[in-house]
Amino acid sequence: MRMPFFFSLFSSSKNDGFRLSIPFLIPFFFFSNPLLAKVKIGKEKKSKYEVLFICTPPISVKSVHLAGSFNLWNKTSLPMHSMRNRNQWYLSLWLKPGKYSYKFVFNGRVWRRDLENPRKEPDGFGGWNSVVIVVGKKTKVFLKRGDNQILATMIEHIPSFPGPEDRIVFQDIDSSGNALLRIQCGENDISKIQAFVLENRSYYPLKILLQKDGEEFWEGKIPFYRDFHYYFCIQDGSKVVYLSAKGVSKRKGPPFFFSRRRIQSFETPRWLWKRVFYQIFPDRFYNGNPAKDPPGTRPWGSKPTFHTFFGGDLEGVLAKIDYLKGLGINALYFNPIFKAPSCHKYDGEDYFEVDPHFGGNQVFQKLAKKLKEEDIPFILDGVFNHTGVKFFAFQDILKNQEKSPYRDWYHIHRFPVKVTMPPPYEAWWGFAHHPQLNHKNPKVKAYLMKVARHWIEKGASGWRLDVPNEVFHAFWKDFRKQVKGVRRNAYIVGEIWEDGRSWLQGDEFDGIMNYQWRNHVIHFFLEGSENASEFARFLTYQSLRYPQVTLTAMMNMLSNHDVPRILTVGKGRIKKVKQAVVFLLTAKGVPTIYYGDEVGMTGGKDPMNRKCFPWNRKKWNERLFRFYKKLISIRKKHLLFALGDEEYILLREMPRLLIIRRSWKGEVSYILFNNQAKPQKLELPLKNWENKWTIWMDLIKEKKWSLVTLENGQKGLFLALDPFQSMILKGMPNRKT
Ligand SMILES: [Ca+2]
Ligand SMILES: [Ca+2]
Structure with missing residues (x-):
C-alpha cells in the first residue's frame, strides 16, 4: 500500500523517447521501480535530481536525521x-548526478x-x-556508452534462481530450454556484454531488454543444455572488465555456476499450454434443475442484488457442455x-459437501465424470482464509462459547462471541460473516489440507485460492506439497492483485491471477492512457520479474466476478474490446474467459458483473461470439502463442x-494492433530467414499478404490496417502449384 504522496511526486518518468535500430526498434524503458527499494529518484531541475529518502524505524524512535556524503555526515543538519499515523519518515533532497553514501541517525x-x-x-x-546513485535522462555526462569507463558499483548479477524477491530473475530457462542469464547495470554505460561458458569455451552476447530509473537490464540466451560455469566480459569502448563470482x-575470477536442476525443479503444469479456461459463477450460468432452487429464487435474468439467488447449478453446467x-472451451474454473x-x-x-442447491455431491461426481470424458479439466475456488458463520466449528463456538473445543480455530478477541458488527473476532475485511481461521492451529x-487433497482426489485439477495473501507463506508451502502429492500436475493459482513474486518462488503457487497484466491491457487497448512502448515495457518487466515457468501458468483474464466486465470497461467500444480479446488469446499465460463475455454481457462492479x-x-452479440470462437480456435491450434x-x-x-513477434521452434507469428481510429500503412521488415515464407496469412481475416521488396531493399510485408484492426500473421508453408 502506498500513500498518494509518492504517486504525485513520481508520476512523471514517461515521456522518454525510444531509439531506432534497423530494422527494428529495440524497446528502451523506464518504470516506476520497486527494485531500488525506498530511495527514489524523481524530477530533474537545473541538472539536479529530486531524491526521496524513506525510513521505517522501530516504533521507539522519536527522531530521524539523514546524514551522508552530501552533508559531510553531519548528523543534525x-x-x-514523519508521516502522520505512520511510522515512516521521509526527506527529499536535490542532488547532482553522482554516487552518495548515507545513513539514518535515530534519536540523535x-x-x-x-x-x-x-x-x-x-x-x-x-x-x-x-x-544511492543518482543518474537520469540528462546524466549522460555521468554515464556514457563508449567513454571507456564502467561504473562497476551499478553492475549486478545474482547467480541463483529465482533470487531475492525484490529483484529481477537473474538465472532462468526459457520454454525452448535455453539458459537465460541477466545482468543489471547503469543506464547507457556499457557497449557490450558477453557471457563466457567455460565448458565449450564460447562467448554468447547479451542484449538490452529494458531501461528504467537509471538502470539497464541485459539478457543472454545460452543454448547450452547442461550445467555450466560462466563469467561475463563487460566492455565499454576500450575498457574491459570481468564479472565473476x-x-x-x-581479471577473470572464479566462475559462476548455472544449475539446471535447481531451476527445473520448479515445474508448472504443462497441460495448461493447450487450454482456454472459462470461469463459471454457478448461480448465474444456467439453471439445470429448478426443483432444487433455493427459497426466494428470482426469475432468470432479472436485476441481481448482492443476495439474489437465480437457481443456476451444476446440472446447468452439465446441460451446457455442448x-x-x-x-x-477446454478447461473450467468454478467459483465456490x-x-x-x-x-x-x-x-x-x-x-x-457441494451445495445442495447446486446439486450436491452426487451431481458433482456426475459432472466430474462427464468433464473427464470430454477432456475438460476444472479447478475449484478454495476459500481457505475464512469460513462462514455456519461452519461447524464456528457454530460450536456460538453455542458453547469459552467451553468450545474449537475456540482456537479462530482469532477470538472476547467472549461472548456473537455475529455482530464490529465482530468480536478477526474477520476478512472486518465482515462478521467471514470469520478468519487460525492457520497456526495444527x-x-x-x-x-484434508479439504485440499479431497477434491483433487474427487477429480478437480487444481485450486484457485481466494485471498491467499492474508494467510502466511508457510501454509501455502505445505499446501503445495499436499496438493501436488495427490496430483503432480495440479494447477495452483492465487488471487494476488499486486506483484506476486513472493508466492512464485517455486514452492507455493504455479501462477497468480494476472491483475497487473489486466490493468495494463486496459490502459493500452481500452483507455489509450499508455502507448505501445509503455505497454511493451510492462510486459517485458513482468517477464523479467517472474520465473519463466510461471508466465505460462498466469491466469490472464479481461473480466471476472470481482471486476467490471471488459465490455463495460471499454464503454461498449467493441472494436477496442476485440483487440483486448486478440491479445488475451495470443499472449503467454492461461487465457480465462468470464462466462458471458463472449456473447457481449455487460456489467460494472459486483453484483452487476x-x-x-x-x-x-x-x-x-453474434459477431462477438463468432470472434471469440475464432480466436479460441487459433489459440489452441498453435502452441506458439502459449x-x-x-x-x-x-x-x-x-x-x-x-x-x-512470437517465435517458437522455427515457427513465427507477427501480431499487430492498430489501436487508433485511423487506418495505418506500414512496411514490416522480416528477418532474413523468415523470407522462406512468401505468403503470410492473417489468421483473423484469413487474408493473404505476399512477401515484397521494401523501400530499403529488404524483404518484408507491406501492410494496411483499418482503424482498431488486429492481425495475426503467420507464414504459410509453400506449396508447389
Ligand atoms: Ca561508460
Ligand atoms: Ca437450480
Missing part, C-alpha cells in the same frame, strides 16, 4: 519528517544503514553505508461450489501501433 545517536536499499558499501568501521575486476465445446448460505458461497459452511491446518447468462440468443518468445517492435512515428 537534515532532519527527516544511533547510526543505521537503510535496510530497504540493497545497495551498500563498507563504512570503514566494520559496518555498511547505504549507497568475486565481483567486477580487471455449448462450451462449441465455443472451444461448497455448501454455504450466500449466492457466491465465499462463506463456507461445509467444505466436504487442527485447522490439518482440516484445510454477475448477471444471469442470457440464453435467449437474440440477446447475444510458449513462444516475445519481441516488441515499436515504431517511433506510430505510438499506437503495437507489433509483437
